Amino acid sequence: MRGPDSLGRGWWRRNGWGLVALLPALALMLGAAGYSDLEFWQRGRPExxxxxxxxxxxxxxxxxxxxxxxxxxxxxxxxxxxxxxxxxxxxxxxxxxxxxxxxxxxxxxxxxxxxxxxxxxxxxxxxxxxxxxxxxxxxxxxxxxxxxxxxxxxxxxxxxxxxxxxxxxxxxxxxxxxxxxxxxxxxxx
Known part of the structure; x- marks a missing residue:
């Protein structure tokens, strides 16, 4: 971990927007994985x-x-x-x-x-x-x-x-x- 940049910003301030954007991306990824598991479960139990x-x-x-x-x-x-x-x-x-x-x-x-x-x-x-x-x-x-x-x-x-x-x-x-x-x-x- 580095110290403050030339403007005096720490790691959290430099990467704040990236962390905010990471949360919806993580939610989408978990949703897609859940959908994949649901599809697999449905194939395992055919009608x-x-x-x-x-x-x-x-x-x-x-x-x-x-x-x-x-x-x-x-x-x-x-x-x-x-x-x-x-x-x-x-x-x-x-x-x-x-x-x-x-x-x-x-x-x-x-x-x-x-x-x-x-x-x-x-x-x-x-x-x-x-x-x-x-x-x-x-x-x-x-x-x-x-x-x-x-x-x-x-x-x-x-x-x-x-x-x-x-x-x-x-x-x-x-x-x-x-x-x-x-x-x-x-x-x-």
Whole structure:
């Protein structure tokens, strides 16, 4: 810290206006940081989009519905050997009927993440580690992974999950993070 300048002003008098201008700048900076945190919090808690009365939902340029939600008891390993889970676990299969535009280029394909939710609010993601040695398709809404040819724009996506035995499934959730991080489609059971 230096002493007085040539006019006899001390540090506080020389820098007073700078300090006054610093307070609104600091307030703006804290406000912007708070807004950023609010936006992050909102992305962490996306809003559910519910399907219409007929069970179909229009979202991210696709129309979809849950065609099947059932225990997967016919899983196979390579060589068509049966795949068996431990007694305390249940494998689930979700099949979504998807209808989308037929004129999409390969780099425009919309990918999704599918999960299921139990009645306690626990979520289970597709492709769990417990099914890593089972032959299961990728459930990502990509027409190339569909067991049904997608020439007409209609295809299926199949996802597999593992839950503890006795868990009751309440909903299927479909999230399109690359399209909209603030919403997801929720199909209640």
């Amino acid at each position: 559910a989009v519910l399907p219409a009365a007929d069970g179909t939902a229009d979202f991210a340029g696709l129309r979809m519905r849950v065609a099947e939600l059932a225990p997967a008891t016919d899983l196979k390993r390579s060589g068509d050997r049966p795949f068996v889970l431990p007694d305390n676990m249940t494998a689930w299969r979700v099949v979504l009927d998807v209808e989308g535009p037929t004129d999409l280029e390969p780099d425009q394909v919309i990918y999704c993440a599918i999960s299921i939710e139990d009645t306690a609010g626990n979520r289970y993601n597709d492709e769990p580690r417990e099914l890593s040695s089972a032959r299961t398709p990728l459930g990502n809404c990509n027409p190339e992974n569909s067991p049904v040819p997608a020439g007409s724009g209609r295809y299926q996506t199949v996802a597999h999950f593992v839950t503890p035995r006795g868990v009751e499934i309440a909903a299927v959730r479909v999230f399109f993070g690359g399209v909209d991080q603030t919403r997801y489609v929720r199909f209640d059971r």
